[in-house]
Amino acid sequence: MATEDDPFCNAEIVNSESVYTNRRFFVLYNIRPTVPGHVLLIPKRHVEHITELDSEEMRYMHAALKAVIPVLLKEYDADDSSYNLIIQAGKYSGMSIRHLHMHIIPRNKTDRYQKRNNALYTDIERSRKGLGKTHVKEQIARLKNVFAKRGSTR
Ligand SMILES: [Zn+2]
Known part of the structure; x- marks a missing residue:
């Protein structure tokens, strides 16, 4: 609303x-x-x-x-x-x-975020490492299954 x-x-x-x-x-x-x-x-x-x-x-x-x-x-x-x-x-x-x-x-090569090199991307990387490869694999399998059930994959 x-x-x-x-x-x-x-x-x-x-x-x-x-x-x-x-x-x-x-x-x-x-x-x-x-x-x-x-x-x-x-x-x-x-x-x-x-x-x-x-x-x-x-x-x-x-x-x-x-x-x-x-x-x-x-x-x-x-x-x-x-x-x-x-x-x-x-x-x-x-x-x-x-x-x-x-x-x-x-974005350009002289903008104010270049030296901080995108905290967002650093954080994305960090959280993926933090949860571990097993977590990532499990979530891939889980979501493939979810989308397959919905019939929205190839
Ligand atoms: Zn509105």
């Missing part, structure tokens, strides 16, 4: 601050950008999870990505076409505004 303090359902903000729109999505510049060019791709319909988007919205999201990413890469001098796409979902992910938004973050 949309809340009163949800800026992504606020028509005034959306109409005045969108940097790109199509029928189903709009793009806002992040009010606290991590690096120059950090924007948010947001569905016009209030949903919290990407899995709630319908197939038409997915098509428009794809169209928006194809339209927006090359522009950001050029405008913000991304090196080697570098960028991050990040979606946070649920309160334990770091999601702040509970209206789906995808961070699009152009």
Whole structure:
């Protein structure tokens, strides 16, 4: 449900601050950008999870990505076409505004995260080691089984 303090359902903000729109999505510049060019791709319909988007919205999201990413890469001098796409979902992910938004973050070799070399990736590596190879193998088998039962694998 949309809340009163949800800026992504606020028509005034959306109409005045969108940097790109199509029928189903709009793009806002992040009010606290991590690096120059950090924007948010947001569905016009209030949903919290990407899995709630319908197939038409997915098509428009794809169209928006194809339209927006090359522009950001050029405008913000991304090196080697570098960028991050990040979606946070649920309160334990770091999601702040509970209206789906995808961070699009152009990257270059001189940006402020290069020296810290992406704490995110370090943490991903660490937790995988922490849980061990057995855990990883078990989860692969488990999830293969789950998806096979649902008939959603090849
Ligand atoms: Zn909303």
